[in-house]
Amino acid sequence: MLKAKLIATLLVVLATVSPGSAQRVTRLTTGWEYVQQELGGVWEAVRPVGAGNPESVPLWEAVTLPHCFNARDAVDPSVNYYQGPGWYRTQLDVQNPYANGRTRLHFEGAGQKTDVYLYTTKVGSHVGGYDEWTVDLTQAIADFQKTPAYKEQFKGKIPLSIRCDNSRDLEMIPSNLSDFNVYGGLYRYLNLEYLPAVSVERLAVKAEVDAAGKAGSLALKASFLPTATPTMAPVPVVVRLLDPRGKQVSNYQGKLSVGAQEQDVHQFAVKNPQLWSPTRPQLYTVVVTVGTGPQAYQRREKVGFRHAEFVEKGPFKLNGQRLLLRGTHRHEDHAGVAAAMTEPMIRQEMVMMKQMGVNFIRLGHYQQSRIVLNLCDSLGILVWEEIPWCRGGLGGPVYQAQAKRMLTNMVQQHYNHPSIIIWGLGNENDWPGDFPEFDKQKIRAFMTELNDLSHQLDRSRYTAIRRCDFCKDIVDVYSPSIWAGWYRGIYTDYKEATEKEFQGVKRMLHVEWGGDSHAGRHSENPDNALAEVTASKEADERAGDASLFGGSARVSKDGDWSESYLCNLVDWHLKEQETMPWLSGTAYWPFKDFSTPVRPDNPIPYMNQKGVVERDFTPKEAFYVFQSYWTTAPMVHLYGHSWPVRWGAEGELKMVKVYSNCVEAELFVNGKSYGVKKRDSQDFPAAGLHWNVPFASGENQVRVVARQGKQTVEDHISFRYQTQKWGKPAKLTLQKVAEANGLTTVEVKLFDAEGVPCLDAANWVEFSLAGAGKLLDDLGTSSGSRKVQVYNGRAIIRLAAQPGKTAVAVQSPGLETVLLTL
Structure with missing residues (x-):
C-alpha cells in the first residue's frame, strides 16, 4: 500500500510525462483493417477499398492499433504461434499546416520486418522489431495527389498499406531460440507527424x-x-x-x-x-x-x-552514496494483447513495480517503448536497456549490421533519459544453435566491436552483458548466471555462489534470479524438493536445466511450483542481500509472467511463470515479500489470500507467515491473539513474523495488525482447514461459483474415490464449450487457460454464457469427463 502522498506524487508524475517528440503528432489508432497472410502484391491491399465488391478476397478485419499478430495464439495450447506476414491498411486525411513542411510516419516499433506503401509505391522499409524509425511521405503524397485515383477512388484520402513479417530468419536478431516470442505486427504506437521545413x-x-x-x-x-x-x-x-x-x-x-x-x-x-x-x-x-x-x-x-x-570490486553509487539496486525485468507482453500494450497498461505495470519497491529495471531483451523510458524517468527507476542479440550464436554480415544498427538507434533514441545507466550488448551469447559454427573468438571479436561502438556513441554510460563467461572481461559490468534454488543448488547457496562470481570480475550486477510458480498453487511443505538437490557453489543455469524432463535433481523439475516455495526462495535472497555490502544490486526475473514458445509443458502451456504478478497484473504472493523488504509506506500481508483450503492433522501446529515492513505485528486466529512478534530481517522466514498455531477443523479466520510508530495496518484471510486424508484423484466435479460483469466463473475440483478433495493434485484439465458463449481462454493466466494444471486440486475459468444455451465440459486424462449446462 502506498501513502496518499506518494499516490498523489505518482499521479502528478504521470500527468507530466512528455514524449519529447515533434510539434504536430497524431496517433493513428483507429480506422485500420488487417489480414493475417501474404498478399499477391500491394494492389490487393489497395484494390478492395471502397469497391464494394462482395467477391473480393481476402477478408479483412477491423482492428485498433497497437495490434499484435499473436494476441491469442502465443498461448494457444494447441498450435505453434503464427510467424509470417500480415498486412494493415487505412486511409489518411493529410492536412500539413506547414509551408513546405514534411509529412512523416513515426513507428515506435513494429515486428519484425516492415514495408510501407502509399497507394502502390513502396516508401520505406525497416528490419528490427524494437527500435524507432520514420518514413517520409511528403513526395509520395504529392505524387499521388496528381493521379485520378486520389479524387475519384479515394475521395481526397491517402491509401496507406503496411506489411509486417515475423517469419523465422536465422540472419536476424533476436534468435527464435530465445525464451520469448518474436512477435509480429504494429504492436507499438504509429504516429503521423507534421514538421516544419x-x-x-x-x-x-x-x-x-x-x-x-x-x-x-x-x-x-x-x-x-x-x-x-x-x-x-x-x-x-x-x-x-x-x-x-x-x-x-x-x-x-x-x-x-x-x-x-x-x-x-x-x-x-x-x-x-x-x-x-x-x-x-x-x-x-x-x-x-x-x-x-x-x-x-x-x-x-x-x-x-x-x-x-559502479565501484570496481564494490557496490553501486548514485550521487556519491551507496545505493543497493533493487530490480526486476520487463517483457513487452500482456494477457489478451501480447506485445500490443496500450499506454494505460504500460503505466499500470510501471506503477505496480514502483509500489513493489523497485528502483532498477532491466528491459529484457530489447529496446522498449519510449513510454516505458519516460515512466522510468518520472517514477525514479534506473535502467539497463539492451539490444536483442540473444542466444543462437553469431550470424553473418547482415546479422551483425542489424545488431550494430539497433545498438546505434537505441543509444541515440534514448540518450537523454536520466534513468538509463547501462547499455546492454547481449544476453546468453554462449548459447549455440542457429548456425553450424559456434566460434567463441568470433563472438568475442564482435562483442568487442559492440562495446567500442557503445562507448563511441555514449561515453557516459556503462556497458554490460548477461551470461557469457568467455566475454565477461570485455564489458564494463558483468552479470553471471546464478539461479540458486531453482536450476542449480539450493537457495541457501545464493550468497556464497554470488561472492565467488563477484571475485572474478571488475564490476558485477546480478540480474536474473528466481523461480517459477503456478498462481493459486500452495504447499504445506514447499521445501521438500530441496532434500533431493545437492548443495553447490555452482548455481548457474546450464543447457537442459529448463526442461521438465531428465537430468539431475533440480527444483525447477522436481519441485511443486508452488507460490509457497517461491516466497521462501525470494525471502532468503532478500534477507541475504541486506548483509552483502559489496553487492551492487540484483534484478529478479521477471516482474510479470510472459509467453514463450520454448515452454509448452509448463503448468500454463507456453508461459514462463517466474513473474511475481500474473500476465494480467494479478499479484502473486511473492509480490508482497518484495514489498516487505523494499518499501517504506507501512504494509502488511498475510500469506495465503488465494489458498481456500489448508490441510493437516487435527491439532497440528501450522505456520502462518506475515510479510510486513513494520516494526512489529500481532496475529489473531479465530479471535484469539497469538502474541506480538518483532520484525528481524535475518530471522527466516518472513523476517521473524511467523507463528505456529493450531487451526480448527472447518472454517478459520486469521487477522494480523502491524504497527509502525503510531500507524497501524491490518490484513485478514479466511480459509477452510481439512483434516481428512485423500487418495488418488478418481473423479471431477464442475460447478458455477460466481457471476459478475456479464461473466460466469466455473470451477473444476478433483476428488478421490471416497469423495475427499485431493488438495495436492496437480492433474492436467482441459475446458471446452458448446453452444452460445465464449471461453475467456488463451490469456496465459491460471484462470484464463482452457488447458491448465490444477492448483491444489482445483481450477477456474471464466466465460460469457447465455442461460440455457451454453454448456461447459472439463476433461482430465484417466478421469471421466463432466458437463455443466448453464
Missing part, C-alpha cells in the same frame, strides 16, 4: 554533475532533418532550461547553421542542480525553439542530473 532530427542533451552534486553542466547537440540544405541561411534558436517546478533557470539565444551533421548548440553551467534519484526523480525541461512565428519548430526534452558509479 526546418526541423531538428535529433536533439542530444547531456546532463552531468560531479559526485558531490554541486557542479552541473548541460550540453546540447542537434542535427537537422536531411531535407534542410546547408545553403539555407542560419536560423535563430532559443533554448530555455526549466527546473522541476517549471521555473526558467537559464536561457540561450543564438543561430544555427542548417545541416544534417550534428553540431553543438550550447552548454549551460548549472550550480547545485536538484538531483535525480529513485526517491526524488527531479526532472528539468529543455525547450528548444528553431525559427520564429507559425513555422517555428519546438521540442521539449526531460533531463535529470545524477552521478552513477
Whole structure:
C-alpha cells in the first residue's frame, strides 16, 4: 500500500510525462483493417477499398492499433504461434499546416520486418522489431495527389498499406531460440507527424554533475532533418532550461547553421542542480525553439542530473552514496494483447513495480517503448536497456549490421533519459544453435566491436552483458548466471555462489534470479524438493536445466511450483542481500509472467511463470515479500489470500507467515491473539513474523495488525482447514461459483474415490464449450487457460454464457469427463 502522498506524487508524475517528440503528432489508432497472410502484391491491399465488391478476397478485419499478430495464439495450447506476414491498411486525411513542411510516419516499433506503401509505391522499409524509425511521405503524397485515383477512388484520402513479417530468419536478431516470442505486427504506437521545413532530427542533451552534486553542466547537440540544405541561411534558436517546478533557470539565444551533421548548440553551467534519484526523480525541461512565428519548430526534452558509479570490486553509487539496486525485468507482453500494450497498461505495470519497491529495471531483451523510458524517468527507476542479440550464436554480415544498427538507434533514441545507466550488448551469447559454427573468438571479436561502438556513441554510460563467461572481461559490468534454488543448488547457496562470481570480475550486477510458480498453487511443505538437490557453489543455469524432463535433481523439475516455495526462495535472497555490502544490486526475473514458445509443458502451456504478478497484473504472493523488504509506506500481508483450503492433522501446529515492513505485528486466529512478534530481517522466514498455531477443523479466520510508530495496518484471510486424508484423484466435479460483469466463473475440483478433495493434485484439465458463449481462454493466466494444471486440486475459468444455451465440459486424462449446462 502506498501513502496518499506518494499516490498523489505518482499521479502528478504521470500527468507530466512528455514524449519529447515533434510539434504536430497524431496517433493513428483507429480506422485500420488487417489480414493475417501474404498478399499477391500491394494492389490487393489497395484494390478492395471502397469497391464494394462482395467477391473480393481476402477478408479483412477491423482492428485498433497497437495490434499484435499473436494476441491469442502465443498461448494457444494447441498450435505453434503464427510467424509470417500480415498486412494493415487505412486511409489518411493529410492536412500539413506547414509551408513546405514534411509529412512523416513515426513507428515506435513494429515486428519484425516492415514495408510501407502509399497507394502502390513502396516508401520505406525497416528490419528490427524494437527500435524507432520514420518514413517520409511528403513526395509520395504529392505524387499521388496528381493521379485520378486520389479524387475519384479515394475521395481526397491517402491509401496507406503496411506489411509486417515475423517469419523465422536465422540472419536476424533476436534468435527464435530465445525464451520469448518474436512477435509480429504494429504492436507499438504509429504516429503521423507534421514538421516544419526546418526541423531538428535529433536533439542530444547531456546532463552531468560531479559526485558531490554541486557542479552541473548541460550540453546540447542537434542535427537537422536531411531535407534542410546547408545553403539555407542560419536560423535563430532559443533554448530555455526549466527546473522541476517549471521555473526558467537559464536561457540561450543564438543561430544555427542548417545541416544534417550534428553540431553543438550550447552548454549551460548549472550550480547545485536538484538531483535525480529513485526517491526524488527531479526532472528539468529543455525547450528548444528553431525559427520564429507559425513555422517555428519546438521540442521539449526531460533531463535529470545524477552521478552513477559502479565501484570496481564494490557496490553501486548514485550521487556519491551507496545505493543497493533493487530490480526486476520487463517483457513487452500482456494477457489478451501480447506485445500490443496500450499506454494505460504500460503505466499500470510501471506503477505496480514502483509500489513493489523497485528502483532498477532491466528491459529484457530489447529496446522498449519510449513510454516505458519516460515512466522510468518520472517514477525514479534506473535502467539497463539492451539490444536483442540473444542466444543462437553469431550470424553473418547482415546479422551483425542489424545488431550494430539497433545498438546505434537505441543509444541515440534514448540518450537523454536520466534513468538509463547501462547499455546492454547481449544476453546468453554462449548459447549455440542457429548456425553450424559456434566460434567463441568470433563472438568475442564482435562483442568487442559492440562495446567500442557503445562507448563511441555514449561515453557516459556503462556497458554490460548477461551470461557469457568467455566475454565477461570485455564489458564494463558483468552479470553471471546464478539461479540458486531453482536450476542449480539450493537457495541457501545464493550468497556464497554470488561472492565467488563477484571475485572474478571488475564490476558485477546480478540480474536474473528466481523461480517459477503456478498462481493459486500452495504447499504445506514447499521445501521438500530441496532434500533431493545437492548443495553447490555452482548455481548457474546450464543447457537442459529448463526442461521438465531428465537430468539431475533440480527444483525447477522436481519441485511443486508452488507460490509457497517461491516466497521462501525470494525471502532468503532478500534477507541475504541486506548483509552483502559489496553487492551492487540484483534484478529478479521477471516482474510479470510472459509467453514463450520454448515452454509448452509448463503448468500454463507456453508461459514462463517466474513473474511475481500474473500476465494480467494479478499479484502473486511473492509480490508482497518484495514489498516487505523494499518499501517504506507501512504494509502488511498475510500469506495465503488465494489458498481456500489448508490441510493437516487435527491439532497440528501450522505456520502462518506475515510479510510486513513494520516494526512489529500481532496475529489473531479465530479471535484469539497469538502474541506480538518483532520484525528481524535475518530471522527466516518472513523476517521473524511467523507463528505456529493450531487451526480448527472447518472454517478459520486469521487477522494480523502491524504497527509502525503510531500507524497501524491490518490484513485478514479466511480459509477452510481439512483434516481428512485423500487418495488418488478418481473423479471431477464442475460447478458455477460466481457471476459478475456479464461473466460466469466455473470451477473444476478433483476428488478421490471416497469423495475427499485431493488438495495436492496437480492433474492436467482441459475446458471446452458448446453452444452460445465464449471461453475467456488463451490469456496465459491460471484462470484464463482452457488447458491448465490444477492448483491444489482445483481450477477456474471464466466465460460469457447465455442461460440455457451454453454448456461447459472439463476433461482430465484417466478421469471421466463432466458437463455443466448453464
